[in-house]
Amino acid sequence: MGRAPCCDKANVKKGPWSPEEDAKLKAYIEKHGTRGGNWIALPHKIGLKRCGKSCRLRWLNYLRPNIKHGGFSxxxxxxxxxxxxxxxxxxxxxxxxxxxxxxxxxxxxxxxxxxxxxxxxxxxxxxxxxxxxxxxxxxxxxxxxxxxxxxxxxxxxxxxxxxxxxxxxxxxxxxxxxxxxxxxxxxxxxxxxxxxxxxxxxxxxxxxxxxxxxxxxxxxxxxxxxxxxxxxxxxxxxxxxxxxxxxxxxxxxxxxxxxxxxxxxxxxxxxxxxxxxxxxxxxxxxxxxxxxxxxxxxxxx
DNA sequence: AACGGAGGCAACCGCCCGAGC
DNA sequence: GGCTCGGGCGGTTGCCTCCGT
Incomplete structure (x- = not known):
């Protein structure tokens, strides 16, 4: 028996994140933090139709404070x-x-x-x-x-x-x-x-x-x-x-x-x-x- | 101006590992 | 000890933009 998927693939949105989605995710994490949280459950809490892993990735790679993009020295x-x-x-x-x-x-x-x-x-x-x-x-x-x-x-x-x-x-x-x-x-x-x-x-x-x-x-x-x-x-x-x-x-x-x-x-x-x-x-x-x-x-x- | 190829990058996929039960 | 689940990670994909023809 295979592993249960981490989310309902049929009901999650894929592709680029909209500014509204970014704002929701950012606001929630800035308020509650990420420690001890549950990424899988997070999108349900804030009404995002996204996979929890996708939320985590978005936060870590883009929304997190002090992220530098490009301009490598x-x-x-x-x-x-x-x-x-x-x-x-x-x-x-x-x-x-x-x-x-x-x-x-x-x-x-x-x-x-x-x-x-x-x-x-x-x-x-x-x-x-x-x-x-x-x-x-x-x-x-x-x-x-x-x-x-x-x-x-x-x-x-x-x-x-x-x-x-x-x-x-x-x-x-x-x-x-x-x-x-x-x-x-x-x-x-x-x-x-x-x-x-x-x-x-x-x-x-x-x-x-x-x-x-x-x-x-x-x-x-x-x-x-x-x-x-x-x-x-x-x-x-x-x-x-x-x-x-x-x-x-x-x-x-x-x-x-x-x-x-x-x-x-x-x-x-x-x-x-x-x-x-x-x-x-x-x-x-x-x-x-x-x-x-x-x-x-x-x-x- | 239109088209096709290449490059860049955000996001996804699937596997592995560790924690908790 | 075995199982489940979530987090983390590296590899890959696909879309968008740029550039040359």
């Missing part, structure tokens, strides 16, 4: 890029680092502009050619990569090329994938003792010997703000491993060891492991073994 772009490359399409977590931004907004921004902006820095076909040329002898590798993994691989290559054009991963296929895939150290601070953890992203470029001197990016740590949605202690989240830290800084460098270097490659292998969400679930160990095989294929190419 360069800094916000960087944060989105870094987090996307690190944790993938976990938009709610990314949104939590950007006050006033909603996950939907960021998702749309990424899909429509930011991705193209990044991929446009290098000629797309050029990258695809390099990738396919290099993996011609190991089709299993490219076949194993999902679109998401390919996309992130491309973005990694391009960012690396920007940071170090001469010795970059992108420009030196001979190095693939024997160098760090992402020159970024991610630190999660205050992950224990009940406090809200922070993500701190730091370029690892300064930790290595500069190769070209003037092409390295700023190595200052960039505080990413409170990690509202949060990871759990000990949870493996892609490159992030939130370790027990006794109340001190839990530092995790996803690229310290060989296996760690490989972790990000596994992103997007969700189809292979039969889950739409393989980021740090309880079955990570099983999935990781499977994903590690995939990485080895990539490593040996």
């Amino acid at each position: 360069e800094e916000e772009d960087n944060i989105i890029c870094n987090l996307y490359l690190s944790i993938g399409s976990r938009w709610s977590i990314i949104a939590a680092q950007l006050p006033g931004r909603t996950d939907n907004d960021i998702k749309n921004y990424w899909n429509t502009k930011l991705k193209k902006k990044l991929l446009g820095r290098h000629k797309q076909s050029d990258i695809n050619t390099k990738l396919s040329d290099h993996s011609n002898n190991n089709n299993q590798f490219t076949q194993g990569l999902t679109n998401s993994a390919m996309e992130r691989l491309q973005l990694h290559l391009q960012l690396q090329a920007l940071q170090n054009p001469i010795f970059s991963f992108y420009n030196n296929p001979a190095l693939w994938p024997n160098i760090l895939p992402l020159q970024q150290k991610v630190t999660i601070q205050g992950a224990s003792n009940g406090s809200t953890p922070n993500i701190v992203m730091e370029s690892a470029a300064a930790a290595t010997t500069p190769l070209t001197g003037d092409t390295l990016v700023d190595s200052k740590p960039v505080a990413m703000g409170p990690l509202v949605s949060s990871f759990r202690q000990g949870e493996v989240v892609d490159e992030f491993v939130v370790v027990e830290d006794g109340g001190q800084m839990a530092e995790v460098d996803g690229f310290d060891g060989l296996k760690d270097n490989m972790v990000w490659w596994s992103n997007g292998f969700d189809a292979k492991v039969g889950s739409s969400n393989c980021w740090g679930s309880a079955s990570s160990v099983v999935q990781f073994n499977e994903m590690f095989k995939d990485y080895e294929l990539g490593f040996n190419m």
